[in-house]
Amino acid sequence: MNDRPAWMLLLVSGLLNAQAPPPKDVNLAAELEDLLNTPITVASTKAMTLRESPGIITVFNRDEIVASGARDLLDVLRLVPGFEIGTDTQGVTSxxxxxxxxxxxxxxxxxxxxxxxxxxxxxxxxxxxxxTETIQRIEIIRGPGSATYGGFAELAVVNIVTRGADELKGASGSVSLGRNPDDWSHQTLSASYGDTAGDFKFSLAAMGSRGIRSNHDFVSWDGAGTTTVIPMNRDTGYQNDANVNLGIQGKGLGFRFIEDRYATFDYQSSTYARMEFNHRYAELSYAWKVADGFTLTPKVNYKLSQPWFYPSLEASNDKQVTRLTGEVQGIWDASKELNIVFGALSFKDEGKAKGAGQVWSNGSDTISYTTKALYAQALWNLPIVNVTLGGRYEDHSAAGSAFVPRFGLTKVMGKFHAKLLVARAFRTPVIENLEGGPIHPEKTTAYEVEAGYQLTPQMILTVNGFNLKIEDPIVYANTSLTGSYANLPQTGSQGLEATLAVRGGWGYLNLTGAYYQAKDNQVPDYAVPQNDRTLLGAPRLKFTAYANFILTSSFSLAPSVVHTGSRYFYDQAHPVQPGQQEARTILNLFGNYRFQALKLLASLGVSNLTDEKLYYAGGYLSAPSPNPAQGREITFRLGYNF
Known part of the structure; x- marks a missing residue:
C-alpha cells in the first residue's frame, strides 16, 4: 500500500506526456497566466491577483470542481494542502x-x-x-482571517461564490446519481436561473440531495467496553440537504436570501434519531458611491440557526439562535497606490430554548449577548513592495474584548513572487461555550512565508511555511475539567506546504504536498501520548494530484489522488492509548463529455477506485470512534448549460 503514491503519480505523468494537442480552437482550460491574473478578494477586499494577495490562497473554479467529480465541499477540501477531514460527536463530520x-x-x-x-x-x-452544483468559485485562505472576517476565521476561511446572472445567462440544471457496491449512495437534483431585468441582475437556485455515508460499518464504543456495529449503507447513515438561494443586485442595492435544511442521523449516541441543521439567511445592502473612489455600504443581516435539532424529540430538545447584524463598510481609493477599507458593526445573538422545561444557564428560556467591532485595513502598493496593514477590535458582552493586528508584505518580480505575513487571530465563544461558566476569546499568532517561481510559461511552483500558536484555546475538556468548555493553556503547529501547477491548452495538473508537526501542545485532549509531534486525528503528511486532460474538443479525463499519512485515534480496541490507522491512498477517475450543440455535459466516474477503507478520526480525546468514509462509488452526472 505504501508504494501506491509513486505509481499513481507515474500514471498521471504518463497521461500528461501522452496527450496529443487538442484542436487549436479548443479553449476548455484556462492558461496559467489567466489563472495567476484572476482577481480575488477573499484576503484583501480589494481585488488582487493570486500572487499579490496578502494570504496563502487556494482557488477552485467551476470547471475544476465539475471535472473532478466533487459533489460537495468535503470532496473539494480533501484536495487542499493542510486540510483533512475528521469526525465529531453524533455522527458529524468536519x-x-x-x-x-x-x-x-x-x-x-x-x-x-x-x-x-x-x-x-x-x-x-x-x-x-x-x-457543488451551483458553485462558481471557491476561494480558500489557508491561514487566519480574523482581522477581516471576525471571530470564526481563526485558522482559515472558505469563501463560496455561487453562480449569478452573468454566469447562468438563462436556465441551468443537473442530475447526479451514485452507487456503491451495495446500494444507491446519492441522488442530487439542481435547477438554476439567472438573468438581467433592466438595471437589475437576479439569480435563483434550488437543489436537493440524499446520500449515505459509506458502504462500510461504524463500530460504536461507549468508553466502557460496549460495542455496537452499525451499517452506514442504511437509513442510519443518511445525509440529506435541501437549499434555496436567491440573489438580486442593481443600482447599488443587493439582496440575498438562503434557506438551507440539512439532515443526518445521529447513530453515535443513545438518541439514535434524525438530527437537523436548519439555517436561514437574509441580507440587504446598499453601495452608496459618495465620490469617485469612495463607497459606503450599509448592510443589515439576519440569520436563524437551528442546529443539533431532533424533530422526534422536539418537546425536550429544540434550541435555536438568531443573529441580527448592522454594519457600515467604507472602501476608499485614496490614490492609485493606496486603498483603505474600514468599517463598524454590531450584532446580537439571542438563544431561544423552545423545548418543554428547557432553560439556559441564566434560568430563562432566552439568553442574549451582544458584540461590537471596528476594523480597518490599508493596502499600499509601493514600488519596492506591497504593504498590508490592518486590524480588528471586537468586544463581546460576556467574553470580553480582543484586538488582532495584521501585517503583510508581498512582491511580484517577473516570474518570482514572495509573501511575508504576520497576523493575530481570535475565536470568540458563542452561546453554548458560555453555558458552563465564563471564558474569554482564544487567540492565535500566525507567521507565514511563501515563495513562488514560474518555471515555464505553463508551470509554477509555490512553497509556503507556517507557524501557529493558539493561546487559551476553548476546549470541551473531559480529561482536565468536568466536561464543560474552558480556556486551556496553548496548542499549535508548524509545517510546510507546496503546490506545483501546470496549465495549458491540453488541460491542467496540480500536485500538492503538506506536512505539519505539533508545537508546544499543552492540551491533553489533543495529545498523542506515544508521539508528541502529532495531534490526535490529523495525519501529518498529505499529498494530492488532480488533473483534467483534454483528449478531444468534447472529451476530457480527470484523475485525482489523495494520499494521507497515518493518523491516531481512540476506539473500542484502544481505550487507554490511541491506535494508529496506516497511510491511505484514494484514487478517483472521471470522464467528462460535452455535447456542444445541446449544451449538455455528461460525466461518469469512480471515486475510491480501489475501495480503500478510510476512516475519519476524531480530533479530541472524548470523540467517538472513527467514521467510515465512502467506499468505491460509481457516479453519473448530467448537467445542462454548464
Whole structure:
C-alpha cells in the first residue's frame, strides 16, 4: 500500500506526456497566466491577483470542481494542502487545518457573503452539505482571517461564490446519481436561473440531495467496553440537504436570501434519531458611491440557526439562535497606490430554548449577548513592495474584548513572487461555550512565508511555511475539567506546504504536498501520548494530484489522488492509548463529455477506485470512534448549460 503514491503519480505523468494537442480552437482550460491574473478578494477586499494577495490562497473554479467529480465541499477540501477531514460527536463530520481540529469556530465558511457556521457551538458540518452544483468559485485562505472576517476565521476561511446572472445567462440544471457496491449512495437534483431585468441582475437556485455515508460499518464504543456495529449503507447513515438561494443586485442595492435544511442521523449516541441543521439567511445592502473612489455600504443581516435539532424529540430538545447584524463598510481609493477599507458593526445573538422545561444557564428560556467591532485595513502598493496593514477590535458582552493586528508584505518580480505575513487571530465563544461558566476569546499568532517561481510559461511552483500558536484555546475538556468548555493553556503547529501547477491548452495538473508537526501542545485532549509531534486525528503528511486532460474538443479525463499519512485515534480496541490507522491512498477517475450543440455535459466516474477503507478520526480525546468514509462509488452526472 505504501508504494501506491509513486505509481499513481507515474500514471498521471504518463497521461500528461501522452496527450496529443487538442484542436487549436479548443479553449476548455484556462492558461496559467489567466489563472495567476484572476482577481480575488477573499484576503484583501480589494481585488488582487493570486500572487499579490496578502494570504496563502487556494482557488477552485467551476470547471475544476465539475471535472473532478466533487459533489460537495468535503470532496473539494480533501484536495487542499493542510486540510483533512475528521469526525465529531453524533455522527458529524468536519475539518482539520494544519493538524488542528477546526470544527468549533476556528474555520469560517461563507456562502455568498453569509456566515454558514451554526451559532450554538460555531461548528461546521460536512458530508453531502454545501453541494457543488451551483458553485462558481471557491476561494480558500489557508491561514487566519480574523482581522477581516471576525471571530470564526481563526485558522482559515472558505469563501463560496455561487453562480449569478452573468454566469447562468438563462436556465441551468443537473442530475447526479451514485452507487456503491451495495446500494444507491446519492441522488442530487439542481435547477438554476439567472438573468438581467433592466438595471437589475437576479439569480435563483434550488437543489436537493440524499446520500449515505459509506458502504462500510461504524463500530460504536461507549468508553466502557460496549460495542455496537452499525451499517452506514442504511437509513442510519443518511445525509440529506435541501437549499434555496436567491440573489438580486442593481443600482447599488443587493439582496440575498438562503434557506438551507440539512439532515443526518445521529447513530453515535443513545438518541439514535434524525438530527437537523436548519439555517436561514437574509441580507440587504446598499453601495452608496459618495465620490469617485469612495463607497459606503450599509448592510443589515439576519440569520436563524437551528442546529443539533431532533424533530422526534422536539418537546425536550429544540434550541435555536438568531443573529441580527448592522454594519457600515467604507472602501476608499485614496490614490492609485493606496486603498483603505474600514468599517463598524454590531450584532446580537439571542438563544431561544423552545423545548418543554428547557432553560439556559441564566434560568430563562432566552439568553442574549451582544458584540461590537471596528476594523480597518490599508493596502499600499509601493514600488519596492506591497504593504498590508490592518486590524480588528471586537468586544463581546460576556467574553470580553480582543484586538488582532495584521501585517503583510508581498512582491511580484517577473516570474518570482514572495509573501511575508504576520497576523493575530481570535475565536470568540458563542452561546453554548458560555453555558458552563465564563471564558474569554482564544487567540492565535500566525507567521507565514511563501515563495513562488514560474518555471515555464505553463508551470509554477509555490512553497509556503507556517507557524501557529493558539493561546487559551476553548476546549470541551473531559480529561482536565468536568466536561464543560474552558480556556486551556496553548496548542499549535508548524509545517510546510507546496503546490506545483501546470496549465495549458491540453488541460491542467496540480500536485500538492503538506506536512505539519505539533508545537508546544499543552492540551491533553489533543495529545498523542506515544508521539508528541502529532495531534490526535490529523495525519501529518498529505499529498494530492488532480488533473483534467483534454483528449478531444468534447472529451476530457480527470484523475485525482489523495494520499494521507497515518493518523491516531481512540476506539473500542484502544481505550487507554490511541491506535494508529496506516497511510491511505484514494484514487478517483472521471470522464467528462460535452455535447456542444445541446449544451449538455455528461460525466461518469469512480471515486475510491480501489475501495480503500478510510476512516475519519476524531480530533479530541472524548470523540467517538472513527467514521467510515465512502467506499468505491460509481457516479453519473448530467448537467445542462454548464
Amino acid at each position: 475539518v482539520f487545518v494544519r493538524g488542528i481540529w477546526g470544527h468549533e469556530g476556528k474555520v469560517l465558511i461563507r456562502v455568498d457573503g453569509q456566515e454558514a457556521n451554526e451559532l450554538r457551538y460555531a461548528c461546521l458540518y460536512l458530508g453531502n452539505s454545501f453541494l
